[in-house]
Amino acid sequence: MNRASKRIATLLVFVFLLSFSLLAEAKSPLVLQTDFGLKDGAVSAMQGVAVGVDPDIRVFNLTHEIPAYNIWEASYRLMQTAPYWPAGTVFVSVVDPGVGTERKSIVLKTQTGHYFVTPDNGTLTLIAEKMGIAEVRQIDENTNRLSGSNESYTFFGRDVYAYTGARLAAGVIDFEQVGPRLLTDIIRIPYQKSAVKGSTAIGTIPILDIQYGNVWTNINKTTLDSLQLRPGDMLQVEIFNQGKAVYKGKMPFVNTFGDVPDGKPLAYYNSLMDLSFALNMDSFSSVNKVFSGPEWSVKVEKINR
Structure with a gap:
C-alpha cells in the first residue's frame, strides 16, 4: 500500500x-x-x-x-x-x-x-x-x-x-x-402549595423519607428565608390529614439529627432543602401516625423567645 x-x-x-x-x-x-x-x-x-x-x-x-x-x-x-x-x-x-x-x-x-x-x-x-x-x-x-x-x-x-x-x-x-401535539393542559393533582404569612408557613407533606420515617414537606428554604430561621430556633408544628389535626408539638430547628438527644423531635432541611421533621434514631412517621400525599397539610410557626 x-x-x-x-x-x-x-x-x-x-x-x-x-x-x-x-x-x-x-x-x-x-x-x-x-x-x-x-x-x-x-x-x-x-x-x-x-x-x-x-x-x-x-x-x-x-x-x-x-x-x-x-x-x-x-x-x-x-x-x-x-x-x-x-x-x-x-x-x-x-x-x-x-x-x-x-x-x-x-x-x-x-x-x-x-x-x-x-x-x-x-x-x-x-x-x-x-x-x-x-x-x-x-x-x-x-x-x-x-x-x-x-x-x-x-x-x-x-x-x-x-x-x-x-x-x-x-x-x-x-x-x-411521537404523535399529534396537545393544546390542552395535562391533568394535575391539586395540593397545598407552600406559603409564608407573617411568622407562619403552610404546605403539604408530599413524601416520606421512607427508610427512616422522616417527614418531608414542600416548604423550601427559599420560602422560609423571610422567617430568618437559625439553628436552635423553636417551631410549633401542626399536621393535618384532610383538615383533621393529627399532630401538634414543638421542636427545635437544627442542622442535623445528632443535634438533639435520641428519640427527640427536630426540624431540619433535607437534601432538597425542604423543611422536614424527624425523631433522632426513630421514625417520626410511625410514632406519630403521620404519612404523605396531597391530602396531608402542615402549619409551622416560629416561636418568638
Whole structure:
C-alpha cells in the first residue's frame, strides 16, 4: 500500500470512528419508573423491549417500588430525580390504574429538554411545575406500539411506553413523530402549595423519607428565608390529614439529627432543602401516625423567645 492509499485508509477509519462516536452521543439515557415491584418479570420485559429497539441503549431504573396505584408518589419521585439527569434524558413512568381506558398516553417535553413518557393521569403534576412545559404530544399508538401487541390492553408499560421511550431515546423517532401535539393542559393533582404569612408557613407533606420515617414537606428554604430561621430556633408544628389535626408539638430547628438527644423531635432541611421533621434514631412517621400525599397539610410557626 502506497503512502496515498494509507492516508485514505486512515481518513476512512477516522470518519468511521467519528460517525460512531456521534451516533453514540445521539442516544439518550432511558430511565424507568413503575409500581410493578421486582417480584415478577414485568420490569425485565420493559427493559427487553428497550434493548430490542436498540441493543446499545442505556437503560436505568429510577424505582419500581412506588406503592401500587400511587400516582402522587410517582409524580414526586420524578420531580426529586429528573433535575440531576442531563437534558435529552427520556423518563418512562408507569403508574397506571386506568390502564386500557380512555386516559391519554403522552410524552411531555420540558423547558429543560427532558422527556416524560406516561399516562396523562396526574403523574406529571410536579415535573410541570418544576421544569416547565415546552410541549406535549399524544402517543400515536398506530405507529408507536410494539409489533404484535394490539390485542393487549393491560401492559401499556411494555407495549407502548417502554417502546416509545426507547425509540425516542435511541433517536429512531424524534419528538414530532411521537404523535399529534396537545393544546390542552395535562391533568394535575391539586395540593397545598407552600406559603409564608407573617411568622407562619403552610404546605403539604408530599413524601416520606421512607427508610427512616422522616417527614418531608414542600416548604423550601427559599420560602422560609423571610422567617430568618437559625439553628436552635423553636417551631410549633401542626399536621393535618384532610383538615383533621393529627399532630401538634414543638421542636427545635437544627442542622442535623445528632443535634438533639435520641428519640427527640427536630426540624431540619433535607437534601432538597425542604423543611422536614424527624425523631433522632426513630421514625417520626410511625410514632406519630403521620404519612404523605396531597391530602396531608402542615402549619409551622416560629416561636418568638
